[in-house]
Amino acid sequence: MSLLKKAVFFSIVMVTLGACGTGENSGASEGPGEKLSVVATTGQVRDVAEHIGGDQADVQAMMGPGVDPHLYEPTQQDVVSLAEADLNLYNGLNLEGNMGEVFENVENETPSYAVTENIPEDMLISGGEDYPHDPHVWFDPDRWAYAVEAVKDAFIEVDEANREEYEKRAQQYLNNLEELDAYAQENIRKIPEESRVIVTAHDAFSYFGDAYGMEVEGLQGISTDAEFGVGDVNNIVDLMVERSIGALFVESSVSEQAVNSVVEGAKERGQQVEIGGELYSDAMGEAGTEEGTYEGMFRHNIDTMASSLQ
Ligand SMILES: [Zn+2]
Structure with a gap:
């Protein structure tokens, strides 16, 4: 300020x-x-x-x-x-x-x-x-x-x-x-090892990755105030094509634009990439819903990853 x-x-x-x-x-x-x-x-x-x-x-x-x-x-x-x-x-x-x-x-x-x-x-x-x-x-x-x-x-x-x-x-x-930790351990284990990669708009999941053995790639770095560049998009596209990663995620508090650029880029190279769903990162869901609680948004993220990264 x-x-x-x-x-x-x-x-x-x-x-x-x-x-x-x-x-x-x-x-x-x-x-x-x-x-x-x-x-x-x-x-x-x-x-x-x-x-x-x-x-x-x-x-x-x-x-x-x-x-x-x-x-x-x-x-x-x-x-x-x-x-x-x-x-x-x-x-x-x-x-x-x-x-x-x-x-x-x-x-x-x-x-x-x-x-x-x-x-x-x-x-x-x-x-x-x-x-x-x-x-x-x-x-x-x-x-x-x-x-x-x-x-x-x-x-x-x-x-x-x-x-x-x-x-x-x-x-x-x-x-x-x-x-909650036990629930996460149990469900992340169901994802094939080579698919344990979270690609999102910004780097909000490093601690999550560290705790549960997931690789984490963000387009924007730690803060959302950094602009993503073509280089970042290309790097992520390379990674997804090389590793045959089929899904990446949008976040409730970040614009979908960066994520959509990756989907397009991968498509041009013949790799089908789906948006695996929305993860809650920095903001939670609406008050009065499951996802409006810490536990609810955490479980939502685990379930979304476990079902998309198969
Ligand atoms: Zn953040």
């Missing part, structure tokens, strides 16, 4: 807070029966926060279905919500590329935590130039378990009185992650 825009945002926050005569937005001031107001950036973070916060929390996600976190620009209302909340939770590792400064500034008003901050360095994959570490950690349940712990700790930090509840619910979430 430019300095000017930043200045405008924060003067708005200050005016709003001043006008409400608040400042009493810390968790400690919650009366009995009052819910903590929690803002999460992505759907994946919201899902963890909702489960762990349970009845004690009212959780809002800033980014809905189909929204790309790499490019997301916070609105004025977002900045106000962050400043007024009792707790803010974000992915971190630069996933929310335009929001780093917003969180730094809002930290004085509201405790704000990057849920990935405790993942050991040696479990992180390099993300190239713009991303010292690939931020898409939610696709490996083992790594995402660190985010669950971080969310639990954050809730306890702002609401010590309900520690036991948060600990109990975090443990349930960790148990669910283990089941």
Whole structure:
């Protein structure tokens, strides 16, 4: 965000807070029966926060279905919500590329935590130039378990009185992650070894690939703000023709254009490539649907890969 825009945002926050005569937005001031107001950036973070916060929390996600976190620009209302909340939770590792400064500034008003901050360095994959570490950690349940712990700790930090509840619910979430991991292992094994390749628009699946022995090829690199070039398309076409890979995937938060160029390119070289379906990468599905939950979107991805890559 430019300095000017930043200045405008924060003067708005200050005016709003001043006008409400608040400042009493810390968790400690919650009366009995009052819910903590929690803002999460992505759907994946919201899902963890909702489960762990349970009845004690009212959780809002800033980014809905189909929204790309790499490019997301916070609105004025977002900045106000962050400043007024009792707790803010974000992915971190630069996933929310335009929001780093917003969180730094809002930290004085509201405790704000990057849920990935405790993942050991040696479990992180390099993300190239713009991303010292690939931020898409939610696709490996083992790594995402660190985010669950971080969310639990954050809730306890702002609401010590309900520690036991948060600990109990975090443990349930960790148990669910283990089941999900077993489901993934079992179904990926059904894909013939030579076909265990995920070709997508952007590199969101490196942790997934690492966890389940899948090769990962993205057209756009880690962020969606990098333009794909003819060279990238040709490289992927080469790979698909050489390896006889019959399917690639579109993502709910990324334009289909790059993927369609590969289908066309392969066709020109006599290789039939199908679009194997839509994978959820950075955004989840509609609220109220299976795919609107972390577990649902994860299972959808596994099922889509297992049925297309045969
Ligand atoms: Zn991404």
